[in-house]
Amino acid sequence: MQKQSYYRGPQDAKKVEAWSTALRENSFHWNAFDVEHSAILIIDMQNYFLDPSSHAFVESGRAILPNILDLVGHFRGHGRPVIFTYFAVQEGEDDPILRWWGESVPDGSAESLLTSELVPQEGELLLRKSSYSSFQGTELEEYLRKKEVQSLVVTGVLTNLCCETAAREAFCLGFDVFVPADALATYTEEMHLLSLQNLSYGFATPLCTSDMLGA
Numbered sequence: 001m002q003k004q005s006y007y008r009g010p011q012d013a014k015k016v017e018a019w020s021t022a023l024r025e026n027s028f029h030w031n032a033f034d035v036e037h038s039a040i041l042i043i044d045m046q047n048y049f050l051d052p053s054s055h056a057f058v059e060s061g062r063a064i065l066p067n068i069l070d071l072v073g074h075f076r077g078h079g080r081p082v083i084f085t086y087f088a089v090q091e092g093e094d095d096p097i098l099r100w101w102g103e104s105v106p107d108g109s110a111e112s113l114l115t116s117e118l119v120p121q122e123g124e125l126l127l128r129k130s131s132y133s134s135f136q137g138t139e140l141e142e143y144l145r146k147k148e149v150q151s152l153v154v155t156g157v158l159t160n161l162c163c164e165t166a167a168r169e170a171f172c173l174g175f176d177v178f179v180p181a182d183a184l185a186t187y188t189e190e191m192h193l194l195s196l197q198n199l200s201y202g203f204a205t206p207l208c209t210s211d212m213l214g215a
Contacts, residue, residue, distance in 0.1 A: 005059040006189035007182065009066065016182045016208055019193065023181065023206040026197050031151070031176045031205045033212055038178070039081035039149040040071055043134060043156030043163050045118050046086045048111035050157075058157050060185040060192075065117055067183040067209040068155050074213050076121070081147050083125045085134050087162070088112035096131050134166040141173060151176040153212065154204070159186040160195035167204045177204035180212060 007015070024030075045068065049058045075082050088107035089095045098104040105111050107128060120126045127138045135141055144152065152170045154163050154177060163184050167177045179199055186192050200206040 001187060003057075003059045004188045005063075006192065007060040007063050007185060009063045019181045019196070020206065020208055022193075023196055023200045027200040027206060028202065029205070031178070033153075033178055033205070033207060034151070035074065035078050035080055035212070037149070038075070038151040038153055039083060039144060039147065040075045040153045040155065041134060041140075041166060042068055042072065042082070042084045042118065043154065043166060044085055044087050044158075045156050046105075046112060046114050048087070048105050050115045051111070054111065058185050058187060061157050064155075064183050064185045065115070067180065069117065070209060070213060071153065071155060071180065071183060072118070075153075081125070081143070081149060082120070083127065083140065083143070084114060084118065084120050085127045085129050085138075085156075085162075086112055086114055087130070088128055089130045093130055129162075132162045132165040133169060134162065135169045135173070144175065149175065151178060153178045153180065155180060155183040157185050158191075159184040160191045161186070164195045164199060167199050171203040178212070179204045179206050180209050181206055182209050 048054055048056050050061045072082055088105045090107045095104050125143055152175045154167045156163055170177045196206055
């Protein structure tokens with residue numbers, strides 16, 4: 001597989017618009033976004049995926065960072081929950097990622113740390129997860145219920161693995177799910193769009209960052 005820098009930021013606005021048009025046509029159901037009833041989930045924006053020296057580096061990962069920061073600022077400005085995850089495994093813990101990929105990320109390693117641009121504020125939730133799931137083995141669902149969250153915005157990496165898994169799980173738990181196409185990234189444009197097409201058909205409403213900032 002040849003990794004692609006398929007999204008580079010504002011210069012690809014027309015591409016994002018084309019994505020949005022295609023996804024809207026593919027979407028079976030469309031929910032209106034309301035930040036006042038939502039939480040944002042930022043998945044695995046950590047050095048393992050965002051450091052260019054890492055073999056797992058996502059070429060478009062850093063390009064979505066400004067959009068994620070804008071969304072985080074929007075949610076903070078409305079006093080809404082901001083939740084971060086990172087993938088890391090503790091010694092002796094079951095590790096499905098290691099079994100599949102042949103390697104993993106040790107908890108406490110440099111690779112496990114969030115990129116320096118994303119710093120959780122006091123009171124914001126930082127969850128460690130040991131698989132693709134943001135819900136399994138974490139307090140995420142309990143936290144969302146406690147905060148009376150109705151909708152979950154899923155951002156981060158990888159679109160087709162951890163992000164898609166979170167979106168599907170959230171839908172099955174009864175949350176309305178939103179996936180901003182320009183605040184998610186994976187290794188190729190094909191992977192990215194196929195994942196978003198699947199989600200928009202049966203699980204989530206696809207939007208753009210600008211759509212959410214205006215809501």
